[in-house]
Structures are given as structure tokens and as C-alpha cells.
Amino acid sequence: MITKVLIAEDHESTNISVQKTLEELAIINTAYVYYCDDALNRIAQAVSAGSSFDLLITDLFFEPDSNKQTLSGGIDLIAAARIVQPDLKVLVFSAENRPATIDQLCHNYDIDGFVRKARNDARELKEAINEIAQHRRYFPRHIRQLIEKKNAYSFSDFDITIITLLAQGILQKDIPAHLQYKGIKPSGLSSVEKRLNQMKDMLGFTKNEQLVAYCKDLGAI
Amino acid sequence: MITKVLIAEDHESTNISVQKTLEELAIINTAYVYYCDDALNRIAQAVSAGSSFDLLITDLFFEPDSNKQTLSGGIDLIAAARIVQPDLKVLVFSAENRPATIDQLCHNYDIDGFVRKARNDARELKEAINEIAQHRRYFPRHIRQLIEKKNAYSFSDFDITIITLLAQGILQKDIPAHLQYKGIKPSGLSSVEKRLNQMKDMLGFTKNEQLVAYCKDLGAI
């Protein structure tokens, strides 16, 4: 059963509607914060006081302002929160739609649900909370489809490094030098060319610009 | 005095919090829609019935779905609404933060206010409605600063077309043919090269891959 919930969300309007959604689910013991650091403090305080939160609903991106934060965003918050309270359930509520990021949340951070800020997000939020209350995970169909799409072709660290360098304006012929500097092997120009060709073949592309665009869409770079 | 308000916003959660904000301002005669076309219909109906809206609060970006729309977004909606009801006041409530777009809204579409989805957006929304009720315009300080800081480089349709073609894998030397096919002038290869160089100069880039990555980050392509 979920009775005590913490909302971490920098947009006041979104914060309000999440509160309203919780009210409609008859969850009255809620706290809300606008900064990640505040969220972590609240979680730690609640654990110390023996009245820990059942669920954290958090955004991923928090706009920086004059109030300097140690936690840079939702992902950092989740990692930190899991240390002070390993059994805390986490529901991510974000506009994020890059498959790689959502996939990372599922597999590396083991979150309990993801609701994307979109058309029916309030309804999905209610469904998610109900599911999580019954110790089930909640990922809407369109999110699962996004994750599957990511697995269409998975890039290695080597791939990502090369494409990142290209996207930074490094000449292809200069990539070997950068790879050697980073201590990455192989580093030969032919190996770089071979890998780029394999990726383009796999995806039916002909130009590096397509790879950059594709990786940006996926959030891989 | 503002008594009748229409909310056009595709995100259910945001839509809810705008309604709640209006309630708190004791504005009870509200309607809300999730699609642009519905918004225009409502406005037209209200005009016909002699009970027109005082204010339209609209988002800019509406995510496409199976429900095909003739109006492609908030800007189209504003233009269409102004035709059926020229005296309709318009408050844009959007996450948009590109100076060029906001500037365009102010000067070409003559909107009455802009509130950006951000930290204190609910408070700003109330302030904006109060200001507009007194026939004043409302643009928060940080929005005015964004508009002033128009030194940021903004892409033309021509720029976007070229970069989109590159991101689709079209060879640079083949772009003139595509431009001619689309009836876009200029279409010479030198013109394409010139424009690309200008963009790269402006942004301190050296390679087209950087432009593609930059535009992807901006959501321009």
C-alpha cells in the first residue's frame, strides 16, 4: 500500500497536477519539492525519523537556476535515494522520449515505472501508482515500444566514442589520435572506417550525418 | 474582465493544473480541449452563439497522434482564431525557449502574454491572467531577456531544409537537385556551401556533423 509520497518536480504547474492526481487516489500524506537536493534531504530525514516514503515521483531534467545543486537531475537523485533507502519505489514522470535514457532507467536504476508527459499522462499516472502499490512495474505500451526500438541495433562504447567525436567536429582522419590519447584500441583509421561502415550497413545509411542524427534521436550521444 | 476561457493543451496533467489555476482565480466558465482543431471549433461556435471566449490559453507544440489535425500547432491555432475572433486575447503557455519563436509570437502574432513552463509557471500564469484582464500584456523578465538576446543564431527554412537533407544521407552535391524539385531558390551548390559555411562560422563549427547534432538538440530537425 502506498500512503506517503514525495514529488520532485521543478515545474510548479506539473507539481500541482501530480498533487491533485494523488488527492484523487486518496493519498493525502504527500510532500513536494522543486529541487533534487531538497528531495534527497526529505528522503533521508524521513528514514531517520522512521517514517520513510513509500514512493518517489520524480522528473528527470531540473532546470538550473541560482540555487546551486549537488544533484544534477533525476537520475542522480534516484541513485542517491537508493543508497539512503534501498526499498524506495521510484516512478519517473518526464517528457524524456529518448529510448536509451528510458532503457538505462529500467535496467541500471531499476525504476518501478515510467510515465511520459504527454496526452494521457494524468490517467497513466494513476494507473502507474495503482500498479506500483501492488508491487508491479508500470511501463505503458508506447514506452515498451521505444525500448524495443532501441534494441534494433545496439552501439558499443567504441561506436559511441567514434560518433561522438564526429559530432564534435573531429575530422575522421584525426580520430585515431584521439582514440590513442584515450587509450582505446583499436585506433587505426581503417578500423574506424570499418566500424562506421558496419554501422551504416546495419541501419541502411550512407552518410555519417545520418548516424549522428540517429544517435541523437536515441539519446545515445 | 475575463470570465470565459478556453484551454488548448495536449498534456492532460498540464491541462488539469491550468484549470486549477483558473479555479483559484474564480474563473469558472472554462473549456478545455486536447487538440488544436477542437480549439478552433469551440472558438467559432462560441462566436456564432454570441458567447465568445475572453481568453485563449494555448500550448505551442501538440504531439501528433492518430487523430489527424488540420492545424499543426499553437501558432496555426492563433492565426486561425484571430480570423474568426479578432478581439480574442491570447496567452501562450509553452516550454518553448527559443528566442526567435517567442519574438515571432510577440511581433507577428501580437499575443497578449507568454508564460514559459518552468519553475514558477503557476504563479506567473495567475499574474499573466490578471494583467491581461486589465488589458495589459504580460511577458516575464526572463522572457524579455530572451527576446533581447536575439544574438543567438536562428535557422531559416532554407537552413533547416539543407540540414534535414544532410541528416537524411543526401550527398551535398545532390542537394541542388532536391532543392529544385521542391521549387526552392536558390538551389546552386555554391549557395548551399555558402549557407553551410555561414552557419558553421556563426556557431564555431567546422563539420556538417556538428550542425546535425546541434539541430537535433534544438529540435529544429
Add this chain to the structure above:
DNA sequence: CCTTTTTTTATGGGAAACCGTAATTTACTG
């Protein structure tokens, strides 16, 4: 209508990318 200015297009040389192949190094096996 002609001149001046600006914009667009054409051209050519040099740099980078592309692509196949050969040489070299590394890894694996008996």
C-alpha cells in the same frame, strides 16, 4: 535604360572521405 550592387551560379585545385586490397600485428592452437 544603364550602372552599380548584391546575389546566385560555375569552375578548378587541394583536402578529406570512401573503398578495396595488401601488409602487419595480435591471438589462438597444437
Add this chain to the structure above:
DNA sequence: CAGTAAATTACGGTTTCCCATAAAAAAAGG
């Protein structure tokens, strides 16, 4: 440790990109 297989790197020819300059076309001004 030799021998084979695999991966990596090096090299050369072709295409594309890049960049400077010149020619042509369009726009602006008197």
C-alpha cells in the same frame, strides 16, 4: 615455439567535400 586464424593497420585510387575565385544573373538606384 611454430603455424594458423583473426584482427588491425597501412596504402593507393576514386569520389566527394571544401574553398577561393570568377562569371552570370538578379535587384536596386538614379
